[in-house]
Amino acid sequence: MPKEATIINNNRLIKLLKQNGLSITDSRKKILQLFLEQDGALSHGDIEKRAGEKFDRVTVYRTLQVFVDKGIVHTIPTADNSIRYALCKDECGEGHHHDHHIHFVCDTCNTTYCLDDVVTPEIKLPKGYSAGHVEVVVEGVCKNCQ
Amino acid sequence: MPKEATIINNNRLIKLLKQNGLSITDSRKKILQLFLEQDGALSHGDIEKRAGEKFDRVTVYRTLQVFVDKGIVHTIPTADNSIRYALCKDECGEGHHHDHHIHFVCDTCNTTYCLDDVVTPEIKLPKGYSAGHVEVVVEGVCKNCQ
DNA sequence: GTAACTGCAAAATATTTGCATCCTT
DNA sequence: AAGGATGCAAATATTTTGCAGTTAC
Numbered sequence: 001m002p003k004e005a006t007i008i009n010n011n012r013l014i015k016l017l018k019q020n021g022l023s024i025t026d027s028r029k030k031i032l033q034l035f036l037e038q039d040g041a042l043s044h045g046d047i048e049k050r051a052g053e054k055f056d057r058v059t060v061y062r063t064l065q066v067f068v069d070k071g072i073v074h075t076i077p078t079a080d081n082s083i084r085y086a087l088c089k090d091e092c093g094e095g096h097h098h099d100h101h102i103h104f105v106c107d108t109c110n111t112t113y114c115l116d117d118v119v120t121p122e123i124k125l126p127k128g129y130s131a132g133h134v135e136v137v138v139e140g141v142c143k144n145c146q
Numbered sequence: 147m148p149k150e151a152t153i154i155n156n157n158r159l160i161k162l163l164k165q166n167g168l169s170i171t172d173s174r175k176k177i178l179q180l181f182l183e184q185d186g187a188l189s190h191g192d193i194e195k196r197a198g199e200k201f202d203r204v205t206v207y208r209t210l211q212v213f214v215d216k217g218i219v220h221t222i223p224t225a226d227n228s229i230r231y232a233l234c235k236d237e238c239g240e241g242h243h244h245d246h247h248i249h250f251v252c253d254t255c256n257t258t259y260c261l262d263d264v265v266t267p268e269i270k271l272p273k274g275y276s277a278g279h280v281e282v283v284v285e286g287v288c289k290n291c292q
Numbered sequence: 293g294t295a296a297c298t299g300c301a302a303a304a305t306a307t308t309t310g311c312a313t314c315c316t317t
Numbered sequence: 318a319a320g321g322a323t324g325c326a327a328a329t330a331t332t333t334t335g336c337a338g339t340t341a342c
Contacts, residue, residue, distance in 0.1 A: 022296095023295095023296060023297070023340085023341050023342070024341070024342095025296090025297060025298080025340075025341075026298095026340095027297085027298075028297090044331090044332095055298085055299090056299050056300075057332090058299070058300085058332090058333085058334095059298060059299070061331095061332065061333080062297085062298085063297095075225055075227075077223035077227070078223050079221055079223045079281070081227060081228075081229045083227045107278060115271070115272060115275075117272060118269065118270065118272065121269070123264065123267070123282065123284055125250070125264065125284065125286075126263060127289075128288070128289030129261075129284075129286060129287070129288055130287045130292070131284050131286040132284075132286040133284070133286075134282065134283075134284050134285075135225070135283045135284075135285070136280065136281070137223065137281045138269055138271065138277050138278075138279070138280050138281075139277075139278045139279045139280075139281070140275060140277040140279075141275070141278075142275055143272075146274060146276070168321095169316050169320095169321065169322070170316070171315075171321095171322060171323080172315095172323095173322085174322090190307095201323085202324050202325075203307090204307090204309095204323080204324070205322080205323060205324075207306095207307070207308080208322080208323085209322095212322095
């Protein structure tokens with residue numbers, strides 16, 4: 001008999017997928033599960049590692065792509081050119097991301113966090129430039145590595 | 147006889163390389179030249195294209211790596227996972243970058259600018275996190291594409 | 293049953309490394 | 318002359334694509 005937490009999680013996964021018009025498959029559930037278990041963001045490589053030998057590399061690429069398209073996860077640019085993915089909050093949906101929070105990358109453990117409570121500041125641009133999205137990535141030491 | 151501007155540029159290139167203890171070679175001069183000619187930032191691919199058939203792909207990789215190590219250029223993370231490189235201001239040197247300005251990526255022409263006059267704002271982090279470097283990338287429409 | 297999803301194979305790209313040769317100092 | 322830089326070849330790594338078989342609905 002599965003544990004309570006597992007059941008709840010499973011329902012949540014299914015709900016998330018259904019909401020976005022995606023069919024419920026093992027790989028999608030497993031990958032979403034990884035995001036839910038994880039405080040921070042995951043790179044493609046992280047997911048491959050943690051999923052074990054379970055999926056084809058290609059499935060991971062395609063699944064992540066679908067999740068980004070549907071607004072289930074968003075990408076976080078990092079200086080080392082490894083894209084990280086993190087779960088979006090509920091306000092995000094297909095075609096419109098509302099991730100106005102900042103991102104934090106720990107120098108020590110290399111974990112990437114979405115700091116949902118820290119709102120991106122207003123940026124005053126020079127004449128002639130008009131701002132759309134503002135992305136802030138702070139690098140430093142996280143709460144677990146102090 | 148070369149034009150005045152060419153001579154000045156050439157001297158500037160040589161000075162930049164000498165300051166950083168690098169030997170003066172054609173590829174380094176040419177790549178630096180591309181940065182000086184260019185208002186915005188360049189990706190590895192941009193450089194290959196603009197340099198024509200002049201250099202081996204490997205030379206471009208190695209040259210950019212050296213420039214980053216020496217603090218001649220800095221990297222700009224972007225959402226599409228293509229690293230852009232831009233010239234550093236004079237205060238940068240080996241091991242310490244002082245690029246406290248923000249970066250701007252134009253949605254229309256895809257040019258990346260260093261907005262040297264726009265300083266990165268202070269970010270108030272949650273308890274437990276300590277900030278190091280703050281990277282801000284604004285996406286919008288640039289002065290030439292309005 | 294049908295459309296969507298996956299896994300495999302393979303192509304296309306991107307990046308790194310070793311080494312012989314050439315260039316800068 | 319000596320050390321550093323380049324170019325070529327080749328090894329790795331990453332990402333994309335096509336297609337046949339499988340699964341979800």
